[in-house]
Amino acid sequence: MDEVKGKNSQIFCLTWVKRGVAKLEPDQVILTPEELKLVMKNEKLQDIEEDADSEEDENDDRKIVIKVGPEKSHSDEEDLQEYGLENYDDEKGDFTTGISGLVMFADNDADPYITKKSKSDSNINSDSEDESAEKSAVQLKPDDNLLVCARCGQHSSVLEVYVYNHKSGDFYVHHDIPLLETPLCMQWVGFDPGAENMNSGNLLAVGNFNGTIDIWDLDVLNSLEPVASIGKGKVSKQRRKIDFRHADAILDIAWTDVVHDQLASASADTVIALWDLELGKATRVFRDHKNKVQTLAWMPKSDKHLLSGAFDGNIIMTDTLEIRTVAQWTIDGEVERITWNNENSKYFVASCDSGFAFYCDVRKPTEFIHKWKAHEGAIPGLFLNQSDSKNNSCLLQTASSDGLVKLWDLNFDKPKLVHEKDMKMGMVHCCEGNPDENSVVAFGGQKGQVRLWDLAKISETAKYFDLPEQVNNINSDVTLISPISGDGEEDDEVLKYIQGEDYIKPNKINKFSKQNGNHPNGSGDSKKKKRKRKKKTSANQSIQNKKSLI
Structure with missing residues (x-):
């Protein structure tokens, strides 16, 4: 497998794992x-x-007569x-x-x-x-989070499993998993049909470019293959029936803890499918969209309402039990991402490729509460922070291909820009909030970097979180946390931007990572070349964007 380096790789998707889910002592594959x-x-x-x-x-549909010689x-x-x-x-x-x-x-x-x-x-x-020493290196702490990201290179891809500890500030690669297929999306799944308690799993579903979904066990090191692959559509010899499979790339997948054994997938073939994880087969298929379906999300605490967005600008809420369309909205441009307000499931946010964002009420189909120009580029990353119990404000984060991340307060007559930051990672492809630390958000981008941002350490946004003791002596320019490269160094430009008294530099990279000694975050360029590198992304670099794959 070709080596995956930072300068030739991108992070298109990532996801968190809650504390207390992963095994403190992971299993290892050992073969005689x-x-x-x-x-x-x-x-x-x-x-x-x-x-x-x-x-x-x-x-099957052809009669072919073939003459052959003596059979051996x-x-x-x-x-x-x-x-x-x-x-x-x-x-x-x-x-x-x-x-x-x-x-x-x-x-x-x-x-x-x-x-x-x-x-x-x-x-x-x-x-x-x-x-x-090896056992100690892979042991986890009860208050550790896992962060999984998919690093996609020109010739190979890998899943990187990071450990993040909010109390100590540790952030390092725990282990990685080489992939044979190109991953486009991922979703943590808390279901394991092989365990005594099936709802206590620590699995990762990865949607691939070839239309299949691979299921990986995050509690196992040195995995050679996924524990299951669904959507291959094998032929049943007895019934001569082909199980459903997607005809094109998987662009998004969604899981809900309300129905543990069910997974939803959205594909470039315009189809949405619901999969039974225990059987590994599709149970229902929805063909309401007429164009590629890029994003979908389950309504919080609901076992049947699924929201999806497509390239033609249509956003559809589907009742998956009654198999009917409940509501529909149409926006100008391709729907990039949708996310629900977890504290009030009547509202959701959508974004598009032209830089607009939309705040919607499910009780008012076709209408928008807010519509505003948030960025100059596409917005593939959205996240709504849960509001503080003492503050009813709703803080939205938008991550864009223009390289910026912006924070918006939605509790006004129109969205109010609270703070913005250039992430210094080229196009920002994805973002997701820590499920245990409401103020910590992870970002993945074009330059193959993974960054964490603690919003509680920003003076403009600290009031949105129940952490008053951190408000004093805050420097909003030193709130990024980034894993170090294999040689223990970061880009000069990045270090100048994020280094400071609040910056926590990770102190270890686990040797179980196959990139140990040459971590993919290290670009390998000379400092002189880095200083000459243009901020604006060239056309050759942009062609590696996820859309170029589909």
């Missing part, structure tokens, strides 16, 4: 050589079966002889290629990279200092 051979064999057999199913499906009989074992698996343990060649480079060995004696054994030349005790 025998198990590794079995995995390779099963993968080959599965590929053969899928190819056969695909050929049968293509020939081969067993599965014979088919695998070309790989020489029976001599796998005896090989002394290059161990740096193949799937074996991605797994951990059951003991150090079996690891070809470990040449220095213990004094007795026996297995190293499991309680050795090295293993204790």
Whole structure:
């Protein structure tokens, strides 16, 4: 897999994991050589079966007569002889290629990279200092949050799992997961059909460019593949029926804790689908939109109302139980993002590619409470902070491709701009608030950077949060937190912008991250080249935007 570097990668989507959800001691995938051979064999057999199913499906409506020579009989074992698996343990060649480079060995004696054994030349005790250090490195604290982001490069993509601790200020990469598909959206899912308590899961649903949804277990390190992939649409041999699958890229997915086993997906094929996570199949399909559906969100505390927005400017609220359209709005431009007011589910905010934002009331279809020009570029990031119990104000954050993040108070005759900031990360693609710390928001952008912003440390916005002790001695220019690069340095321009007495520099990057030593946030450019870099994004850089993929 090609290395993913900051200058060639972008962050299109990210999501938080609540405190207390992740295992404090994550599980690890450890395969013996025998198990590794079995995995390779099963993968080959599965590929053969899928190819056969695909050929049968293509020939269903055609009668083809093919004359062949004498048929040779081969067993599965014979088919695998070309790989020489029976001599796998005896090989002394290059161990740096193949799937074996991605797994951990059951003991150090079996690891070809470990040449220095213990004094007795026996297995190293499991309680050795090295293993204790490894366990300590991956252990989580009860008050840790996880932040997962999808880093997309020109030739490869990876999921990065960060740890953030609000009390200590720690923010570092815990581990990462290499991806075979291009991720466009993600959603944390608190459901695990394989657990005793199915509502206690820590899964991540990732919507891909190829129209499938991969489910990853965030409590497992060194994962080789997702725990499940839905939407592949396999052919049922008994019924000769093809399960539903999206015909184009997955642009957004949404999950609600009201119905734990249900996931909604929006696709560039104009279709919205509801998936049963336990069965891995679509249960309902909605075709109300006539253009690509880019965003969707469940109404808070509702098990049936789903809001969606499309490229043609239509926003539709659907009753998923009665399968009907409840309300509809039309805006000028492509709908970029929608988000609900979690404290009052009668209201939601929508944004479009022309820089306009819309505040709407579900009781007044076709109408807008507010419509205003928020940015000069598209607004792919929206987040509404929960209001303080002592302050009924509603604080909206808009993140734009113009590089700016703006904060708006919606409790006026017209939206009031409270604060704005240039994030110094090119186009800002996404933002999401911490579910446990209301004032902390994460941002992902064009330059492959991930940043946190604590709004409680800004003098203009501190009043919106129940943290009066932080109002004094606040500097609004030093509120960004950013993970360090592999060499422990940030861009000079960025450091000048965010460094200060309130800036918390992360002090560790976990060695379980595959980018350790060359973290993808490090661009690798010389300082001289960075100073010459233009602020305005060139056309060649902009073509990597998510829309260019679809």
